[in-house]
Amino acid sequence: xxxxxxxxxxxxxxxHGTLAAGLGLAGxxxxxxxxxxxxxxxxxxxxxxxxxxxxPSRLFPLGTDxxxxxxxxxxxxxxxxxxxxxxxxxxxAFLTGAAYGFAAGLGPLWLxxxxxxxxxxxxxxxxxxxxxFFAALVPQTNLNLILLLGLISWPGLARLVRNEARAxxxxxxxxxxxxxxxxxxxxxxVHLSRIVAPVLVVNxxxxxGDAILSLSALSFLGLGVQPxxxxxxxxxxxxxxxxxLNPWWLILPxxxxxxxxxxxxxxxxxxxxxxxxxxx
Amino acid sequence: xxxMTARRLASSCLSLFILVTLVFFMAHLTxxxxxxxxxxxxxxxxxxxxxxxxxxxDESLPRQFGLWLWHLLHGRLGYSYLLNRPVGQLLWVYERNxxxxxxxxxxxxxxxxxxxxxxxxxxxxxxxxRLIGAFQLGFYAMPSFFVAAMLIxxxxxxxxxxxxxxxTDLRDPHPGLASFAAHLxxxxxxxxxxxxxxxxxxxxxxxxxxxxxxYVRTARAMGAGPAAILLRHVLRNAxxxxxxxxxxxxxxxxxxxxxxxxxFNYPGLGWLMWRSALSQDYPILTAIVLVIGILTVLGNLxxxxxxxxxxxxxxxx
Numbered sequence: 075x076x077x078x079x080x081x082x083x084x085x086x087x088x089x090h091g092t093l094a095a096g097l098g099l100a101g102x103x104x105x106x107x108x109x110x111x112x113x114x115x116x117x118x119x120x121x122x123x124x125x126x127x128x129x130p131s132r133l134f135p136l137g138t139d140x141x142x143x144x145x146x147x148x149x150x151x152x153x154x155x156x157x158x159x160x161x162x163x164x165x166x167a168f169l170t171g172a173a174y175g176f177a178a179g180l181g182p183l184w185l186x187x188x189x190x191x192x193x194x195x196x197x198x199x200x201x202x203x204x205x206x207f208f209a210a211l212v213p214q215t216n217l218n219l220i221l222l223l224g225l226i227s228w229p230g231l232a233r234l235v236r237n238e239a240r241a242x243x244x245x246x247x248x249x250x251x252x253x254x255x256x257x258x259x260x261x262x263x264v265h266l267s268r269i270v271a272p273v274l275v276v277n278x279x280x281x282x283g284d285a286i287l288s289l290s291a292l293s294f295l296g297l298g299v300q301p302x303x304x305x306x307x308x309x310x311x312x313x314x315x316x317x318x319l320n321p322w323w324l325i326l327p328x329x330x331x332x333x334x335x336x337x338x339x340x341x342x343x344x345x346x347x348x349x350x351x352x353x354x
Numbered sequence: 355x356x357x358m359t360a361r362r363l364a365s366s367c368l369s370l371f372i373l374v375t376l377v378f379f380m381a382h383l384t385x386x387x388x389x390x391x392x393x394x395x396x397x398x399x400x401x402x403x404x405x406x407x408x409x410x411x412d413e414s415l416p417r418q419f420g421l422w423l424w425h426l427l428h429g430r431l432g433y434s435y436l437l438n439r440p441v442g443q444l445l446w447v448y449e450r451n452x453x454x455x456x457x458x459x460x461x462x463x464x465x466x467x468x469x470x471x472x473x474x475x476x477x478x479x480x481x482x483x484r485l486i487g488a489f490q491l492g493f494y495a496m497p498s499f500f501v502a503a504m505l506i507x508x509x510x511x512x513x514x515x516x517x518x519x520x521x522t523d524l525r526d527p528h529p530g531l532a533s534f535a536a537h538l539x540x541x542x543x544x545x546x547x548x549x550x551x552x553x554x555x556x557x558x559x560x561x562x563x564x565x566x567x568x569y570v571r572t573a574r575a576m577g578a579g580p581a582a583i584l585l586r587h588v589l590r591n592a593x594x595x596x597x598x599x600x601x602x603x604x605x606x607x608x609x610x611x612x613x614x615x616x617x618f619n620y621p622g623l624g625w626l627m628w629r630s631a632l633s634q635d636y637p638i639l640t641a642i643v644l645v646i647g648i649l650t651v652l653g654n655l656x657x658x659x660x661x662x663x664x665x666x667x668x669x670x671x
Contacts, residue, residue, distance in 0.1 A: 198647050199643065203612070206612065206628065206631040209631060210632070210639060294497075294499045297631060317511055329500035329503060332497050332500060336497070339495075
């Protein structure tokens with residue numbers, strides 16, 4: 075589980091300072107991925123061989139790659155495909171984890187035992203190793219990547235939700251609802267989800283960051299978003315493959331955007347946590 | 355103590371069995387099966403059938419599973435499709451490199467995190483602690499391949515001090531220890547920085563907490579100097595979570611390894627995993643997943659048992 079980030083900056087940044095900064099960064103990242111591609115209409119796939127590997131200039135604000143493609147246009151379209159895969163994947167992981175957690179937490183004891191045992195095994199393997207294993211098994215289409223990332227990164231949330239559900243289970247209002255004939259699904263959706271909401275929302279933000287990181291890592295390793303589509307991870311990799319020529323304008327921007335996205339997720343999640351716990 | 359050990363052991367064995375079963379069926383859900391990844395997409399049905407027979411893939415699934423378990427118990431992990439060598443032998447060749455790389459990184463990273471944690475705890479709330487906090491937050495959100503890329507750009511390309519990839523200089527027929535160390539410098543620096551960033555947060559918090567406790571006040575009142583208090587009393591208590599943390603971070607050591615070893619083309623286990631994933635060499639992939647899973651389960655078990663020894667209260671949970 076995540077530990078508190080409150081002490082990271084060693085002081086108390088106003089009650090909602092972290093949250094505001096996180097949301098601001100998140101807005102910036104979303105703007106780069108979904109709106110900026112329409113504001114900067116240059117074709118990311120048009121090649122200008124005469125202008126190959128130029129540093130930033132008036133014509134090409136972020137320079138060009140080895141084929142003479144506009145690096146800014148590539149960065150923006152890469153941002154779109156990164157987010158278009160990572161965000162649905164995070165949503166899928168979230169739904170799977172929450173459903174699994176509620177099933178274990180509210181179901182009969184044998185189901186809980188079986189599901190938790192399976193979870194222990196799932197948690198015993200580092201996510202990236204399992205991701206690489208499966209990414210090698212299936213063709214890396216965007217849909218497959220969404221399914222893969224979504225179906226692999228849920229165990230952490232599942233355990234949290236299960237523990238919360240178990241802890242709340244014996245409380246009077248749950249027993250009363252059960253006596254009144256409420257089904258388990260009704261209990262989960264109406265009564266428990268309200269109590270577990272902070273845990274769910276905070277973890278949803280963290281999981282979004284994790285999905286972006288995992289997808290970028292996969293793409294960096296050549297097993298994520300496939301050409302001709304670009305993504306931040308694959309752009310960083312192709313920039314680094316030319317490292318001997320020192321093309322910093324191809325390496326820094328995608329790296330900084332991934333960094334910004336992860337920072338946004340971490341700060342938003344932590345900001346929400348502190349503003350809910352009320353001890354900013 | 356004995357009962358707890360037995361219970362933990364049994365639970366670990368069950369986890370291991372589930373893991374082994376899962377891995378087997380995962381690999382067998384491959385679309386097309388291994389024959390296609392060995393022979394390529396243009397294989398004829400006849401050649402696929404012949405290969406399946408040779409590899410024993412035409413047997414029933416339960417029989418294959420039984421056979422596979424039998425081989426596994428004898429330490430036989432199969433043959434690599436591409437390199438055509440026993441997987442066990444290959445793993446050991448690459449694992450040696452990873453062990454050197456990681457032992458160094460974790461050692462340096464832990465040492466660094468102790469220094470940072472002490473500084474952060476002592477100067478809590480003042481600028482050195484804030485600076486360390488910014489370092490921790492930065493590395494928490496920074497992808498390891500980006501840090502590695504920056505280190506390459508700066509130290510290998512701009513300054514030209516260190517090599518950017520590989521394990522020794524290929525042009526040199528007798529590369530010495532110095533060449534090996536130079537090739538290790540950047541990958542080790544990357545992993546050590548991440549280790550230091552994540553571990554020092556725990557130490558910083560623990561040191562800060564311990565400094566506020568009564569025994570520190572007593573020691574101070576009895577005239578102990580700040581260095582003696584820190585090193586003899588506070589550090590010892592703040593170090594307690596280290597065993598658990600190192601145990602828990604065990605599998606993540608390998609994840610970080612995949613990316614960092616791939617960036618620096620360092621021929622370790624993570625690099626082998628990456629290359630095998632790119633070329634769909636399933637025997638290697640399954641073996642690595644298995645080995646890491648087994649090591650993780652054992653790592654957790656050892657951390658539990660070590661904690662039980664260090665602090666008997668833990669075993670009464």
